Amino acid sequence: MSTAEARGGPLTAVSPLDSGTPAGDSAHRHPGPSTPTAGAPSAATRLNGANGVKIGAAETGTRSPDRAGEPALKGAGAREGEPGRRGAEQGPELAQRAGAVRNQLVDTCEKLQLKALRIERFVNNVLPPHELDLQGGASRARDAVLRRLAAVREACDEEEQRLLEAVQREEERVQHSLLTQRAHWAQALGSLSAVRAQLVRLLTETEDRQLLDCSQEISDRVEVAEGVGEPQDSEHLTFNPRSSQSSLLLNLWANAVLLCRSDPEPLSFDERTVSPLLSLSDDGRTLTFLPRRARQPQQYSPLRFDRWPNALCGRSFSSGTHRWLLEVGRSAAFKVGVSYGSLERKGPGNGARLGYNAHSWVLSHFDGEFCFLHAGRAEPLPLLRRPRRLCVLLDWGGGALVFLEPDSGAVLHAHHQVFTAALHPACAVANESISLLDS
Numbered sequence: 001m002s003t004a005e006a007r008g009g010p011l012t013a014v015s016p017l018d019s020g021t022p023a024g025d026s027a028h029r030h031p032g033p034s035t036p037t038a039g040a041p042s043a044a045t046r047l048n049g050a051n052g053v054k055i056g057a058a059e060t061g062t063r064s065p066d067r068a069g070e071p072a073l074k075g076a077g078a079r080e081g082e083p084g085r086r087g088a089e090q091g092p093e094l095a096q097r098a099g100a101v102r103n104q105l106v107d108t109c110e111k112l113q114l115k116a117l118r119i120e121r122f123v124n125n126v127l128p129p130h131e132l133d134l135q136g137g138a139s140r141a142r143d144a145v146l147r148r149l150a151a152v153r154e155a156c157d158e159e160e161q162r163l164l165e166a167v168q169r170e171e172e173r174v175q176h177s178l179l180t181q182r183a184h185w186a187q188a189l190g191s192l193s194a195v196r197a198q199l200v201r202l203l204t205e206t207e208d209r210q211l212l213d214c215s216q217e218i219s220d221r222v223e224v225a226e227g228v229g230e231p232q233d234s235e236h237l238t239f240n241p242r243s244s245q246s247s248l249l250l251n252l253w254a255n256a257v258l259l260c261r262s263d264p265e266p267l268s269f270d271e272r273t274v275s276p277l278l279s280l281s282d283d284g285r286t287l288t289f290l291p292r293r294a295r296q297p298q299q300y301s302p303l304r305f306d307r308w309p310n311a312l313c314g315r316s317f318s319s320g321t322h323r324w325l326l327e328v329g330r331s332a333a334f335k336v337g338v339s340y341g342s343l344e345r346k347g348p349g350n351g352a353r354l355g356y357n358a359h360s361w362v363l364s365h366f367d368g369e370f371c372f373l374h375a376g377r378a379e380p381l382p383l384l385r386r387p388r389r390l391c392v393l394l395d396w397g398g399g400a401l402v403f404l405e406p407d408s409g410a411v412l413h414a415h416h417q418v419f420t421a422a423l424h425p426a427c428a429v430a431n432e433s434i435s436l437l438d439s
Helices: 003-007 043-051 071-205 208-213 215-226 247-260
Strands: 278-280 286-289 310-312 321-327 333-340 360-366 369-374 377-381 389-395 400-405 410-416 423-429 433-437
Touching: 071 215, 071 247, 208 215, 247 321, 247 389, 247 400, 247 410, 286 423, 333 389, 333 400, 360 410, 360 423, 369 410, 377 410, 423 433
Parallel strands: none
Antiparallel strands: 278 286, 286 433, 310 423, 321 389, 321 433, 333 360, 333 423, 360 369, 369 377, 389 400, 400 410
């Protein structure tokens, strides 16, 4: 038996398709009496190779030599037809399945070829324009950055020159006013001294009769002395800090402080100042207005606001530049700003009401309107949209208090004043909550 026959390979199974015999004749045609050639497998061997089953002489229908040519040949022919029928049945099914696999392979190859074409088209047609756009776009972006920064520098240089000239003019004006006042009052002092000296001489050196005759002279001297007015202080003698103020400079400076300083001031509310109308969060950074039924008696503190819903931060500032952020959310009534530590704490009067005395400066939101409050004077702020976050910027030495919307960098209001004592961040809330933020 050959290797292929031992493995039961296809060489040992002869189907009608392999022998060229029509499928319809294979079941009825018997093998002829020709003598097998040397080494050629018999029908039993082909069946054994095809089916992988060892078949003995009794199973193959072999007869003794004296009974050769009898019905045993018919049995052998009948058995030889069985693998032909199975081959006829398995051949078309195998070919059909193989054809389906080939069709799938053809489809897959076509899809891969189409994808390869699309990739080549993308690489050859799409990427080169993007590379050109990249070079041009990056170059235009760099040019725009340099051009805009150059314009900003030029504007800053021009604004610097303009403001320095304005400061110099203001300085010269005040200096001229002071010199004029000095000269005027020096002359007045000289006149008064002369009149006084004359009157003293008349008083001490003139006899009674002569003194009576000098009544007209005395009247004239007194009139000259009375003609000298009383000195009064004037704004013209004071340097006006507004000469150095500029909306361009203010916006650039405020946004530079807002963006370039890494973190806001680490602030928290002083629990000793928190009104009983408010609740303070555990981290000391959120104030919530309490309905009447939720209010609890608070431990007495001389620092606590007892009638207004106010609170001050424990930290105060008396030099330098500082900023802090607040989340005001949807609160319909709040105030944010600064106050001196000398602000009154007790009673319903304006002395303890933020923005209604000379010791506090706040941005107020109430009934859908915004305003800046100080010393009881309200300056309306027509904001285009309601901010959800606010930034308070304090330049204590420069006398500037600025309120910004950090999301857009828009300056909502700026107040300029010389501060004379340490300032505490101050807040009030009469609806929902407001919070100090880390960033």
